Amino acid sequence: MTIMPNNPPIFSTRKIDLFVPEREELASVLQNGLRYHFVEATVEWVDCPDLTQEPFNLATSGLCGDAVISEISGMSYLFPFMESEFQYSIKRIIKEIYNNFNNGLIIGASICLRLQQQYLVQLGELIMNASFSRITEDDIEIINKSHLAFLDETTGRCALESITNSDPHCYPHGNFFISEGKPGQVLKVRAKKRIGLQFLTALQYSLEKKYSSGIYPKLIGLGGTFVMKSGRARHHIMPYNWDNNLTNARSIHNWLHYCDLDAPLVAVGTLLSSNLVYKDACKFSDLEVCGLTETHFHTFSSNGAAGGHFYTDLESMDPVEYLGYFYPARIFNHVDPRPSCNELIDFTDVMRLATI
Template identity: 25%
Template sequence: TKEPFHLASFGFGSTHHDRKIIDVGGIPNLIPTVNRSSLFDLRDVARLAGCAEPCFLTGAGAGPFDTVGVNSEMMTNVLLRDLKEPTLGDKLSSHISLVSGEGRAKQSSLQEARCGLMMNLLATQGLPGGEVLEVKARTRTGRENFVTTMRLALEELPEVVALGGVFVTESGTAHLHVMPNFSETPLNTNEDVNNWLNFYDVPAPLVCLSVFVNRDPGMALRVEHTHCFIP
């Protein structure tokens, strides 16, 4: 909850080691054309996934475009005390990033537990004292980014392994994309998507929420997804 992480709960601990990754929606809700019915309540998502209460969700996806007003990137960071209805004990500390009319990236807080299109989540009870894997990196030595490098290091394991959590960039610059509002023309190729996206070089510090799996076990999972916000 404190610097440098600014999370909605104290840790990633859970009773009986109950931690989950959750893949909601997906790219087909965005391309080639947007599916405007793809809106999700995170309480419903957590309940359907069998999460325990309280439920601490962190991850990367898209914002609820019906209330935000436009398409946006979402950095989910919520603690839900009750998965049936909102309570005063909930902590809604998510962020969204969108592209302004002038083409600038604009970040703001989001105080609701909903998302749109897609979301990749780590779900725990947010209890202190849970075991975590600490990874420190100082200098980039190859082509791949930090998350992809970790994922590829686990790719050869015989079992499917998923990791989720938070990391902080303390120095340097990150090359990030932000989705603009929905495309008026179909996005049929990767080139179409890259031409539609807006890219920005964002200086540290950044708080990054990530979920990745070393390989897809035949479930059409997104193998990695990371979004960052400026604390």
């Protein structure tokens, strides 16, 4: 696998062609993998339902068409020091990097700066959900249906607000799935009664074991949405005050604010099969070695009360059940890649501490 450097006017971007398996093989791999970890699990290709309807409420009806996964920078923009000047315009990302799209969908998980009283800045968990259309060569219209989960300083609890502005921004790091948002065949994934790995980890591990190990490893990417229909799940949101001593997983774990949210919960995000495949590809292409985030999903409660960065369901609660719709991406783009901070690539190690 060779990385193709790409240098648009504003961003430094690395581009990789993702491997897209045969449809029935991909469904079989995911289903067989899930059945090690859930009592009930099925994965099949179906006509995509209208995802603008409950419970998903996406900005377009489908996920299909020329799909791309994009990762924005990395956690070293956050840790150990927050570099708040690095904000990215979603409109600019679409306009200058994905200039072959005329209409589409952008969903995913990122971080967003939240202004309080016009002066104070707070970080929140961005639940990106928007459609876009190209008006002219230089202008894009965005219909924004996103949410932001944040820590309410007055109550000390997780809160949620809608973000409807037409020029949304994200603050690294983040992961987005971008497609034409068309109807078509998608992967329908159902899983119930967990007995092993949590839902996202089970999906990622199934892909990694089949495609990203061995002599000729391949990188697979999926994006989409799922609803956790029953149970309770652990999430994090960013604390109100920053700590400049966040240098490893343990210190970040102790700093984050955790909340356990009851189903139903709706999630959007991306899943990639192997960080190691990407790091090896960087070495092979004589590029600075950077990591990618294997799974990154943010959720919000269907009653609009709360949300955050999804970790795992809590096994001690009532039997958990998931329903998801996913679509394979053909390209992975890494915008402004940057080496990790103390080998801290994403929240994987933090997640492990939070679920002990």
